[in-house]
Amino acid sequence: MTLPPSNFFTLSAAFLPLFLVLYLMIGRQWDATRAGPAGWLAAVLIAVSIYGASGLLLAVAFGRAILLALYVLYIIWMALLLYHTVNEAGAIALIGRELPTLARSPTTQALLLGWVFGSFLQGASGFGVPAAVVAPLLVGLGFAANQAVVIALLGHAWAVTFGSLGSSFFSLIAATGQPGEILAGPSALLLAFCCLACGVGVAWEAGGWAALRRQWLLLLGVGGVMAAVQAVLALAGLWSLAAFLAGLVGLIVMLLWLRLSATRGKPSITVDRGELVTAVFPYLILVLVIVTGQLILQAPLDALLLNPTFPEVQTSFGWITAAGTGRSISILGHAGALLLYASLLSFLWFRHRGTLQPKPYSGRAILQKTLKGSIKPTIGIIALVAMAVTMQHAGMTQRLAEALSVGTGPFFPLLSSFIGALGAFMTGSNTNSNVVFGGLQQETAAVLNLSIPIILAAQTAGGAIGSMFAPAKVVVGCSTVPGATDGEVLKKITLYGLGITALVGGFVWLWLIGLIS
Numbered sequence: 001m002t003l004p005p006s007n008f009f010t011l012s013a014a015f016l017p018l019f020l021v022l023y024l025m026i027g028r029q030w031d032a033t034r035a036g037p038a039g040w041l042a043a044v045l046i047a048v049s050i051y052g053a054s055g056l057l058l059a060v061a062f063g064r065a066i067l068l069a070l071y072v073l074y075i076i077w078m079a080l081l082l083y084h085t086v087n088e089a090g091a092i093a094l095i096g097r098e099l100p101t102l103a104r105s106p107t108t109q110a111l112l113l114g115w116v117f118g119s120f121l122q123g124a125s126g127f128g129v130p131a132a133v134v135a136p137l138l139v140g141l142g143f144a145a146n147q148a149v150v151i152a153l154l155g156h157a158w159a160v161t162f163g164s165l166g167s168s169f170f171s172l173i174a175a176t177g178q179p180g181e182i183l184a185g186p187s188a189l190l191l192a193f194c195c196l197a198c199g200v201g202v203a204w205e206a207g208g209w210a211a212l213r214r215q216w217l218l219l220l221g222v223g224g225v226m227a228a229v230q231a232v233l234a235l236a237g238l239w240s241l242a243a244f245l246a247g248l249v250g251l252i253v254m255l256l257w258l259r260l261s262a263t264r265g266k267p268s269i270t271v272d273r274g275e276l277v278t279a280v281f282p283y284l285i286l287v288l289v290i291v292t293g294q295l296i297l298q299a300p301l302d303a304l305l306l307n308p309t310f311p312e313v314q315t316s317f318g319w320i321t322a323a324g325t326g327r328s329i330s331i332l333g334h335a336g337a338l339l340l341y342a343s344l345l346s347f348l349w350f351r352h353r354g355t356l357q358p359k360p361y362s363g364r365a366i367l368q369k370t371l372k373g374s375i376k377p378t379i380g381i382i383a384l385v386a387m388a389v390t391m392q393h394a395g396m397t398q399r400l401a402e403a404l405s406v407g408t409g410p411f412f413p414l415l416s417s418f419i420g421a422l423g424a425f426m427t428g429s430n431t432n433s434n435v436v437f438g439g440l441q442q443e444t445a446a447v448l449n450l451s452i453p454i455i456l457a458a459q460t461a462g463g464a465i466g467s468m469f470a471p472a473k474v475v476v477g478c479s480t481v482p483g484a485t486d487g488e489v490l491k492k493i494t495l496y497g498l499g500i501t502a503l504v505g506g507f508v509w510l511w512l513i514g515l516i517s
Contacts, residue, residue: 002318003395004051011403013050014396017043017387018436022422031472032380032428040387047394052316057393060313060321065389067306067326068174069382072431074329074336075167076377081370082286082343083129088366089350090357091279092121096137098276102258107215109141110206112258114155115199116222116250122156122163123244124283130156131477135484145483146492147205153468153477153493155202157500158194160430160464161187162230162243165290165335168430169239172460174327175388175438178452184234186457188242190504192227194461197500199223205496218257226250240335241290248283278353282346289342293333301333319395381432388436401443412448413512416441416455417505420462421497428472430463437463450512458508462501469497 004010021039024030030038047053086092096117103109118130131152138148161168169187173180199219203211212219230246233239293301305328312323331337347363355361391397408415419441423433438459445455467473471490478484 036383078339118156120247128476417462421466424466
């Protein structure tokens, strides 16, 4: 297989779609719904005019992109449905009100809400929900507006890869074709490191060195439990449950810790036990549905597959994409389908048991809010996926990989996490980052003879951390906190994010050169 002659012009052309998306989203403040289509159009024009792509190649690339996008969007749509099903019943608000009553010091409140409860929310829903829910709760406890948003963004970032029922991890699998079984271990290890780093960052933001000195044992204990639970579940193949149950177990452990701790004060709010059962029951349903679907009924649920075959295509220069199937989607057994089942059962539960707030509980309102929240991510993901797949089929991604391998050599592992963070920063999503840069990282690792699973783990860990300072996510966090300033929050959270990303890159580099085993 061959590519156009390697020179500055063809390399610059290959980079142009990514640069355009970056410029439009950062420099011009466009969101992915506008920047994504612009990047896709640029990729198509360059693929045809410079890299020799044909109409058939573009059609095949688009077909594969639609399958890949649907694979991810299925989870996003149904995660939003579950969130609104629970939120419209008042369950999340009740849980959020109860948690702060168990902690009196600002540091423990920040860790409980920003780090642990935020991670639980990320595991269950994600897509900006933790920032939007946690930040106003912190303001209500006396935190400054900008500080509250920073804590909310920082605390849950480590849970992004396996959060949202594993959508980012599934996108990494889909974009690279690598088995999840070989990606799960390295990813879980790097994210365990990120878990502790995020906790330390939250404590520092809440109270500086004094807070770290007082709460270091709590950080290690709860952080170690959450990281271990996520790792065990990821290695067991339960990727959809890994972050969710890690956050849930972390929540239980921290509540028990606070109950036994001398810092626990008398609760200012008393919540009926029946209301608590009503509030948390949908998440118990979710666990039961996912475990049943993935461990017991996986074979029958996977009987109905969407799995079309695509023909071989090549560019005029001879770059070949082999014939084969696209991303297979199990209509009834996909993680999105399991979320749908849990949403329906949760809706019936609240209809039977009653909700936790006086306003009417409307299925139409839930569907309307889900549809409204789905429009922008749907457009952005389809466009960005189409851009990435077009670049792969035209050989543009390979050209960038070759340039990176020549330009960075043995230092590429130091940059791999920053590439992931860059993708999340510019697209607002670790899922999008894995789609845009997963193939690039894989091909570069292959050229440099580096461990592909470790490099891809650095990609998704960097993407998880990068999502915390994505402008789109900053806007979500600030939108629910009067007085919060987008620019100030972005400036502070970027420092935290770049610091953690640099530590991840250094860890990966030491790992690959054999100093860490």
